[in-house]
Amino acid sequence: MKKIILLGYMGCGKSTIAQNLSKITNIPFLDLDNCIEKKTNLSIKEIFEKHGEIYFRKLEHEIFLELLQSSEDSIIGLGGGTPCYANNHLLLQREDITSIYLKASIETLYNRLVYNKSKRPLIADMNEDEMKEFIAKHLFDRSFYYNHAQHKVVVDNKTVDETVDGILEILA
């Protein structure tokens, strides 16, 4: 059983990179947010609106555990907050998984998120100034958890293929 876990802040590219890495390695890819959406038949935005963030974090933890328990090989793209709740960060250090932090600067994250915020309830209603400040503070708070990953790949100024190559080097 092989589990490759990609983590990092919203917009760092977890979902995009996991999908592309899957094509090259032929290891199936799972996006934790998609799994939560399928299980609840609700979008992430709807879960936050109808049930609140605490409910989402509980589901996120349960489904993350389920994915880790399966005997299938998989590449798992986490949600940006997954390592930061319910002691999920400790699971990143398990010997039977490979966890990789896709590290992006505030500027990279802002540039990628500014036009892609509507499906992300934590930032959907912010204006540009609010978003810049929020990302800076939030990334600082969350870095402690992200740094529990076994590996780190800096994604700033890299194409999708270059980031995938960086991950392949770690896996080699």
Ligand SMILES: Nc1ncnc2c1ncn2[C@@H]1O[C@H](COP(=O)(O)OP(=O)(O)O)[C@@H](O)[C@H]1O
């Ligand atoms: N070099 C790159 N690597 C990854 N994503 C990129 C890159 N350049 C632009 N993007 C865009 O940034 C966004 C990253 O979003 P996504 O993969 O959903 O990240 P996450 O799952 O970490 O929130 C996507 O819209 C993607 O097309």
Ligand SMILES: O=C(O)C1=C[C@@H](OP(=O)(O)O)[C@@H](O)[C@H](O)C1
């Ligand atoms: O950072 C977060 O707390 C979240 C990130 C999102 O995933 P992405 O990082 O894939 O956007 C999604 O799980 C939810 O909106 C909460």
Ligand SMILES: [Mg+2]
């Ligand atoms: Mg994602």
